[in-house]
Amino acid sequence: MTTNSRSAAPLLELEHVAKAFGSHVAVEDFNLAVAPGEFISFLGPSGCGKTTTLQMIAGFLAPSRGTIRLEGCDLTQVHPSKRGLGIVFQSYALFPHMTAAENVAFGLEMQRVSKAERAERVRAALAMVGLSGYEDRHPRRMSGGQQQRVALARALVIRPSVLLLDEPLSNLDAKLREEMQIELRQIQRELGTTTILVTHDQTEALSLSDRIVVMSKGRIEQIGTPQDTYERPSSAFVAQFLGKxxxxxxxxxxxxxxxxxxxxxxxxxxxxxxxxxxxxxxxxxxxxxxxxxxxxxxxxxxxxxxxxxxxxxxxxxxxxxxxxxxxxxxxxxxxxxxxxxxxxxxxxxxxxx
Structure with missing residues (x-):
């Protein structure tokens, strides 16, 4: 289990990061230091800038200004495929013509991992998410929860420095979403993978996170532990958004x-x-x-x-x-x-x- 100590040198740093689309400012002066093994949630309503921030970390969007560093290295000019990040999208983005094992193996093939090692890592990743025996099943023959597990295994099998989750549980029903929250937290704690989750679900952020970044209109309203953010909101927005x-x-x-x-x-x-x-x-x-x-x-x-x-x-x-x-x-x-x-x-x- 990871210690999540923020006294350690940050693994990921965002300094004065901003993103504008024409005259519209989507993210403004975003500052955050993420410790190794930490689970961070970006929480806020639609349009608050949380997904835009995640996409800048992933490399799908370039910041209008500011710096993003991973292990001290500037990511500005690094291609998304070279950043060593694992990503799980809201839609899961599985390849429909590939089996579960082939989907999970895809990133390892891009990394030119040997066939023998690839097979072992795929087997271990599917076992970790409870899908042993599903190696040859295609996504269309899997439930939403099973597809979500395949997407998570595909992101983790490459051993990412940071795991990025873009509302990965939003398509699941309430009972399954709660079950997956527990499983996701257990897996994250076991592996110690630094994780950033984008969500608009307050309960999800409270139950999963070491710290929550509450956002509104492109700006950070508050950063704190779930308990501190809930019990000591720093603004009327945080108090009203994070529960009654x-x-x-x-x-x-x-x-x-x-x-x-x-x-x-x-x-x-x-x-x-x-x-x-x-x-x-x-x-x-x-x-x-x-x-x-x-x-x-x-x-x-x-x-x-x-x-x-x-x-x-x-x-x-x-x-x-x-x-x-x-x-x-x-x-x-x-x-x-x-x-x-x-x-x-x-x-x-x-x-x-």
């Missing part, structure tokens, strides 16, 4: 010491903040308490292992998620008070939008 969140309008009152006040809820205020602020709290971090922000349950929904409550408060609407622990839950129309720990919230200056 509640934004409450609050204010800073008093001085020496000042307090954050939201209705009947309050807590010590950080130094340097004043005036109106916005409190962001994840739904599962809010509880019902005897004291706190007054509200009323507008609706409640039973979702099996938890309850979801929609509440109205003077500081804004709220979604509360509470576990189904067998205890009595407040009913619709019931008055409640909402409370949360200061460490479970993030703050930003200005009123909630």
């Amino acid at each position: 969140t509640n934004d409450f309008t609050a204010r800073i009152e008093g001085a020496g010491p000042a307090r954050i006040v939201a209705g009947g809820w309050s807590a010590p205020a950080p130094v340097g903040l004043s005036g109106p602020v916005t409190i962001s709290v994840r739904p599962e971090r809010i509880g019902f308490a005897e004291t706190g922000l007054p509200g009323r349950v507008a609706a409640r929904i039973f979702q099996g292992n938890h309850w979801l409550f929609q509440c109205e408060t003077e500081c804004g609407p709220a979604i509360v998620v509470r576990p189904n622990d067998g205890l009595a839950q407040p009913g619709e129309g019931e008055a409640v008070r909402l409370a949360w720990r200061p460490e479970d919230m993030s703050l930003r200056a200005g009123a909630a939008a």
